[in-house]
Amino acid sequence: MTGTDEDFARPKWKRWLLNRFVLVPAFLILVTTGWNAWVFTHNHGIVAGRVLDAKGAPVEGAEVKLWAFNFTTFSVAASTMTKPDGSFQFDNNASHNIQVSAEKPGLGRSARVSIRLYFRAEDLQLKEPLRLTDGA
Amino acid sequence: MKRYPHWPIHLALIAVSFVMLVPFYWVLKTSVSGENIFSYPPNIIPRDPNPFYYVDVWYAIPFARFFLNSIVVSAMTVVANVVLNAMAGYSLTHQFFGKNLVMMLFLSCMMIPFQATIIPAYLITGKLGLLDSYLGLALPMFSTIICIFVFKASFDAVPRSLIDAAKIDGLSEWKIIWKVMMPLAKSAMATNVILSFIWSWNNFMWPLIATRSSDMQTLPLGLARFMSYQEDSTGALYAFCIMVLAPSILLFLLAQKEFVQGLTSGATKG
Numbered sequence: 001m002t003g004t005d006e007d008f009a010r011p012k013w014k015r016w017l018l019n020r021f022v023l024v025p026a027f028l029i030l031v032t033t034g035w036n037a038w039v040f041t042h043n044h045g046i047v048a049g050r051v052l053d054a055k056g057a058p059v060e061g062a063e064v065k066l067w068a069f070n071f072t073t074f075s076v077a078a079s080t081m082t083k084p085d086g087s088f089q090f091d092n093n094a095s096h097n098i099q100v101s102a103e104k105p106g107l108g109r110s111a112r113v114s115i116r117l118y119f120r121a122e123d124l125q126l127k128e129p130l131r132l133t134d135g136a
Numbered sequence: 137m138k139r140y141p142h143w144p145i146h147l148a149l150i151a152v153s154f155v156m157l158v159p160f161y162w163v164l165k166t167s168v169s170g171e172n173i174f175s176y177p178p179n180i181i182p183r184d185p186n187p188f189y190y191v192d193v194w195y196a197i198p199f200a201r202f203f204l205n206s207i208v209v210s211a212m213t214v215v216a217n218v219v220l221n222a223m224a225g226y227s228l229t230h231q232f233f234g235k236n237l238v239m240m241l242f243l244s245c246m247m248i249p250f251q252a253t254i255i256p257a258y259l260i261t262g263k264l265g266l267l268d269s270y271l272g273l274a275l276p277m278f279s280t281i282i283c284i285f286v287f288k289a290s291f292d293a294v295p296r297s298l299i300d301a302a303k304i305d306g307l308s309e310w311k312i313i314w315k316v317m318m319p320l321a322k323s324a325m326a327t328n329v330i331l332s333f334i335w336s337w338n339n340f341m342w343p344l345i346a347t348r349s350s351d352m353q354t355l356p357l358g359l360a361r362f363m364s365y366q367e368d369s370t371g372a373l374y375a376f377c378i379m380v381l382a383p384s385i386l387l388f389l390l391a392q393k394e395f396v397q398g399l400t401s402g403a404t405k406g
């Protein structure tokens with residue numbers, strides 16, 4: 001780390017602060033802080049979505065189950081019923097590896113959809129609705 | 137003087153670099169794709185890359201706690217290595233009675249593997265009441281003989297007249313080390329920092345023996361623990377390896393210029 005004349009001509013604080021040994025860790029700390037701020041403001045455990053029937057109409061009263069990964073297998077962590085517009089919401093998801101499925105007698109059931117989250121209890125709005133099909 | 141073209145050397149270096157970097161790339165690729173190592177045909181480009189194996193690792197074990205433990209232990213080791221090795225290296229640049237004996241003792245001690253001294257090290261650490269503590273984890277790595285010789289080689293290259301001038305100006309030996317020698321031995325310092333950090337960071341045997349509570353475990357122990365119950369997940373295992381390796385690689389990339397200078401000065405001037 002031999003300093004050139006040009007290096008020594010710079011103010012001391014610049015030499016101490018503006019070098020890779022300070023800038024790289026500072027950048028990493030900044031990124032980590034930003035990520036943690038994002039996590040703390042988006043970890044309410046909300047998982048929301050909609051349930052539609054085979055024709056695409058909203059389904060009221062369908063049972064939606066939330067499955068959480070439990071060491072080796074998925075087990076039911078919570079369940080809820082859909083509203084008249086077919087929407088549902090879980091408020092207490094604590095996992096980062098989940099599945100959701102819906103079922104209503106007479107209309108059939110949906111496939112179990114696997115969802116991977118970037119952190120535990122990440123808030124999520126399902127992009128694709130759960131579709132009930134007979135004999136699925 | 138006839139000038140030869142550089143491109144054949146560059147081509148050869150690129151080929152060698154490629155061979156050496158492929159395993160790293162493969163680990164990185166598997167960590168984001170989870171593709172089994174035995175899958176055929178192998179894919180060069182990861183299929184459906186995602187960061188979720190890293191998320192799995194983060195939550196499978198107390199990663200943040202193990203990471204903090206490794207950072208604290210490594211930081212203590214690095215600071216102690218720089219301070220103690222510089223002092224030892226400086227003393228070896230002087231002439232004193234029994235110097236050759238000390239040098240021979242150092243060199244012969246390098247041949248004793250750590251595993252052979254682990255029982256006395258454990259007993260001493262236990263008597264000091266430092267088992268299951270950060271200081272106890274770092275203590276056996278506080279000074280390494282190779283790093284002492286790196287400092288010695290670097291200090292030997294400093295002209296004797298400079299030290300004499302510092303003494304005439306009234307500097308104590310302690311101040312000569314820190315005000316005169318250390319600024320001239322930054323390469324040796326970088327070598328000490330990198331080597332001691334990597335050795336401490338990767339150390340498995342001593343933390344395994346010196347820790348009792350899971351809260352004091354370091355990352356290599358975490359990796360072993362992780363493998364014991366996640367052995368079927370190739371992607372998560374490789375993601376863990378990347379997360380353990382990343383700080384060492386980052387530190388090396390940051391200080392590689394000084395590291396190489398430190399090693400070569402030790403090779404030519406010692």
